[in-house]
Amino acid sequence: MPAPATLTIDLNALAANFRTLEAVGGAPVHPVVKADSYGLGAAACAARLMAEGARTFFVARTSEGERLRAALGQTPTIYVLDGCLAGRAARLRTAGLKPVLNTGAQLAEWRAAGGGGSGLQIDTGMNRLGFRVEEAPEPFEGLDLVLSHLACADDPVEPMNARQRDAFAAAAARYPGTVRSFANSGGAFLGPDYAFDALRPGVCLYGGGPEGRPDDRIRPVATLTAEVLQVREVPAGESVGYSRGFVARGSTRIATCAAGYADGVLRAYSPKGLVHIAGELRPIVGRVSMDVCAVDATGLDVAVGDRIELFGVNRMVDDAAAAAGTIAYELLTSVTARIPRVYT
Ligand SMILES: *Cc1c(COP(=O)(O)O)cnc(C)c1O
Numbered sequence: 001m002p003a004p005a006t007l008t009i010d011l012n013a014l015a016a017n018f019r020t021l022e023a024v025g026g027a028p029v030h031p032v033v034k035a036d037s038y039g040l041g042a043a044a045c046a047a048r049l050m051a052e053g054a055r056t057f058f059v060a061r062t063s064e065g066e067r068l069r070a071a072l073g074q075t076p077t078i079y080v081l082d083g084c085l086a087g088r089a090a091r092l093r094t095a096g097l098k099p100v101l102n103t104g105a106q107l108a109e110w111r112a113a114g115g116g117g118s119g120l121q122i123d124t125g126m127n128r129l130g131f132r133v134e135e136a137p138e139p140f141e142g143l144d145l146v147l148s149h150l151a152c153a154d155d156p157v158e159p160m161n162a163r164q165r166d167a168f169a170a171a172a173a174r175y176p177g178t179v180r181s182f183a184n185s186g187g188a189f190l191g192p193d194y195a196f197d198a199l200r201p202g203v204c205l206y207g208g209g210p211e212g213r214p215d216d217r218i219r220p221v222a223t224l225t226a227e228v229l230q231v232r233e234v235p236a237g238e239s240v241g242y243s244r245g246f247v248a249r250g251s252t253r254i255a256t257c258a259a260g261y262a263d264g265v266l267r268a269y270s271p272k273g274l275v276h277i278a279g280e281l282r283p284i285v286g287r288v289s290m291d292v293c294a295v296d297a298t299g300l301d302v303a304v305g306d307r308i309e310l311f312g313v314n315r316m317v318d319d320a321a322a323a324a325g326t327i328a329y330e331l332l333t334s335v336t337a338r339i340p341r342v343y344t
Pocket of ligand 1 (some may be wrong): 149156184185
């Protein structure tokens with residue numbers, strides 16, 4: 001029996017998106033598997049991506065890198081985007097992780113601990129992490145990769161993209177012989193002059209479109225389903241859920257489903273969120289509660305034990321996210337530990 005709510009991950013679709021990104025982007029893909037592969041499970045996703053040929057991965061935190069190293073063994077290269085935080089060098093070295101050095105202090109910390117394999121982040125305008133172009137360090141021993149990150153890659157007409165690309169090309173030229181990595185998911189679709197030596201996509205691997213909306217070239221990977229726990233006919237004038245969040249105008253069939261905000265079904269799903277139920281898209285009505293949500297199933301043939309889909313193959317994650325006022329990244333990473341991940 002499947003659990004009342006499950007996140008099903010189609011590893012073949014993940015692999016297909018990996019191949020698409022390499023083909024479209026025209027450079028090897030170094031998958032970003034931070035935040036447990038955007039909630040899909042980094043150990044399983046990275047293992048499958050290794051089978052497709054990936055050999056270099058990016059995580060955000062040292063702890064994520066340690067877990068990934070334990071799962072994948074010594075073969076792959078793992079970069080930590082946080083870099084080398086104070087007192088963290090020993091852990092990085094023990095797990096064989098390469099910090100992406102973001103500041104002079106991080107570079108000094110890493111060197112003091114013996115240095116070695118590392119990356120370098122150049123900030124070309126996002127003003128988030130990394131050395132400003134004019135403060136970028138001299139080439140140093142152990143520097144294997146230089147990267148920068150696009151602020152607006154999901155918007156192909158944004159002029160900042162080309163400015164960042166040109167700034168990166170100039171800055172990276174100071175480090176001959178290092179791998180240059182620039183494009184995230186959106187960047188992989190911006191054209192060959194954005195590819196450099198290695199792509200660094202996340203969300204498109206996991207089924208999000210490069211421009212924040214469904215894209216024919218990207219296959220859905222994660223499907224969140226929940227079981228119908230109870231079906232009832234609510235007479236006109238009665239309300240559903242906390243705070244009378246929904247009042248039935250006419251007789252309304254309500255399917256109460258086993259997914260709530262403690263599973264990652266954001267309260268913001270209502271009132272605009274649609275779910276796939278009995279072959280149709282129907283609204284979530286009333287307030288999402290901790291363990292359940294209510295779906296308007298009027299006129300549908302729905303029974304206890306049927307499953308609804310919150311996002312996935314029938315309801316694209318970008319559309320589900322937009323209806324909740326957010327982005328696929330947040331929807332995927334919001335799926336909580338209570339939901340078993342099932343791999344197909
Ligand atoms: C998260 C992240 C990525 C991946 O971005 P997507 O938009 O998911 O493809 C790439 N590079 C850096 C530095 C990141 O933080």
